[in-house]
Amino acid sequence: xxxxxxxxxxxxxxxxxxxxxxxxxxxxxxxxxxxxxxxxxxxxxxxxxxxxxxxxxxxxxxxxxxxxxxxxxxxxxxxxxxxxxxxxxxxxxxxxxxxxxxxxxxxxxxxxxxxxxxxxxxxxxxxxxxxxxxxxxxxxxxxxxxxxxxxxxxxxxxxxxxxxxxxxxxxxxxxxxxxxxxxxxxxxxxxxxxxxxxxxxxxxxxxxxxxxxxxxxxxxxxxxxxxxxxxxxxxxxxxxxxxxxxxxxxxxxxxxxxxxxxxxxxxxxxxxxxxxxxxxxxxxxxxxxxxxxxxxxxxxxxxxxxxxxxxxxxxxxxxxxxxxxxxxxxxxxxxxxxxxxxxxxxxxxxxxxxxxxxxxxxxxxxxxxxxx
Amino acid sequence: xxxxxxxxxxxxxxxxxxxxxxxxxxxxxxxxxxxxxxxxxxx
Numbered sequence: 001x002x003x004x005x006x007x008x009x010x011x012x013x014x015x016x017x018x019x020x021x022x023x024x025x026x027x028x029x030x031x032x033x034x035x036x037x038x039x040x041x042x043x044x045x046x047x048x049x050x051x052x053x054x055x056x057x058x059x060x061x062x063x064x065x066x067x068x069x070x071x072x073x074x075x076x077x078x079x080x081x082x083x084x085x086x087x088x089x090x091x092x093x094x095x096x097x098x099x100x101x102x103x104x105x106x107x108x109x110x111x112x113x114x115x116x117x118x119x120x121x122x123x124x125x126x127x128x129x130x131x132x133x134x135x136x137x138x139x140x141x142x143x144x145x146x147x148x149x150x151x152x153x154x155x156x157x158x159x160x161x162x163x164x165x166x167x168x169x170x171x172x173x174x175x176x177x178x179x180x181x182x183x184x185x186x187x188x189x190x191x192x193x194x195x196x197x198x199x200x201x202x203x204x205x206x207x208x209x210x211x212x213x214x215x216x217x218x219x220x221x222x223x224x225x226x227x228x229x230x231x232x233x234x235x236x237x238x239x240x241x242x243x244x245x246x247x248x249x250x251x252x253x254x255x256x257x258x259x260x261x262x263x264x265x266x267x268x269x270x271x272x273x274x275x276x277x278x279x280x281x282x283x284x285x286x287x288x289x290x291x292x293x294x295x296x297x298x299x300x301x302x303x304x305x306x307x308x309x310x311x312x313x314x315x316x317x318x319x320x321x322x323x324x325x326x327x328x329x330x331x332x333x334x335x336x337x338x339x340x341x342x343x344x345x346x347x348x349x350x351x352x353x354x355x356x357x358x359x360x361x362x363x364x365x366x367x368x369x370x371x372x
Numbered sequence: 373x374x375x376x377x378x379x380x381x382x383x384x385x386x387x388x389x390x391x392x393x394x395x396x397x398x399x400x401x402x403x404x405x406x407x408x409x410x411x412x413x414x415x
Contacts, residue, residue, distance in 0.1 A: 114406070
């Protein structure tokens with residue numbers, strides 16, 4: 001563990017009692033020093049501080065730290081646990097707060113939005129939409145425009161996932177009302193693009209994405225541009241225009257080559273999907289290997305590699321292609337060996353890898369046995 | 373009868389494959405669970 005974190009823990013363990021202000025200052029320091037990669041040790045510290053907050057009946061702080069623990073799990077890719085801890089934070093705030101305090105209301109709304117997002121990211125679309133619906137009663141014009149934009153933007157996305165397209169369109173236009181900068185407008189036009197795509201209006205979809213591109217280009221917003229290129233690739237892919245889909249997805253990856261190559265990991269599954277459409281398992285597995293080399297084992301991005309792996313495992317399993325099945329199996333074994341976290345229950349990523357490996361072993365073990 | 377069952381099985385397989393090709397998980401453009409939208413001012 002890093003020296004500063006050890007010192008924090010020692011400080012906490014030494015003392016029998018704390019002055020509230022002292023504790024708040026210590027907590028501020030801890031939060032400022034949280035690492036983007038040292039999740040396990042960060043949480044050890046956060047859990048210790050949480051216990052102390054509870055002992056000292058500092059409930060606002062307990063809510064906040066539950067949220068921080070949740071975010072730590074989120075960054076590691078363990079979304080179910082992340083949701084649980086942010087829900088704890090909401091539960092605590094709802095039980096101790098005065099509904100009239102706008103800061104608490106905004107914080108509650110923001111936490112609920114995060115929960116709604118977490119649910120759709122793990123494909124629990126009903127839970128996601130119900131979270132946004134439950135949040136409605138807190139929404140009023142005292143809430144800041146930034147939070148209102150986030151609410152309507154994420155609620156649009158959730159509505160698209162639950163196929164409530166009529167509502168999605170209304171929410172997207174609401175989000176536009178609160179988009180006071182090009183970047184927020186760009187994201188909202190992407191939401192509209194996806195809405196039109198889902199209701200099979202590809203020309204309107206293309207038009208909305210083009211607007212999004214214009215706005216993101218004005219700000220040179222790399223992430224926004226890449227996302228729009230990816231969404232255009234998906235639009236053409238679903239309309240069976242594979243060549244154009246390939247052009248758009250390559251444009252998406254080209255942006256990242258220059259700046260941060262790892263950032264393109266979230267678009268791996270689109271790339272793999274397009275390759276698989278050409279039924280080229282060899283290229284898919286080779287590309288997957290390339291993507292795995294790019295992804296970092298202990299970073300947030302690694303859960304996106306699971307999407308790409310799942311696509312390839314799925315397709316190879318359906319076609320029972322032994323050559324690439326065995327190659328993929330070996331890749332998974334190697335990936336699992338790389339993770340040195342022994343606590344499998346706490347490691348969502350490793351669990352998923354074992355699941356995929358299990359499927360491939362079952363399929364290709366039977367094939368080998370038969371030959372004997 | 374056997375031939376009919378084989379044909380039905382093939383049709384189901386093609387349908388299943390086509391469903392898996394079409395029902396794509398797209399990039400939603402969501403901001404993720406940790407949003408920098410507001411400064412938290414509880415503490």
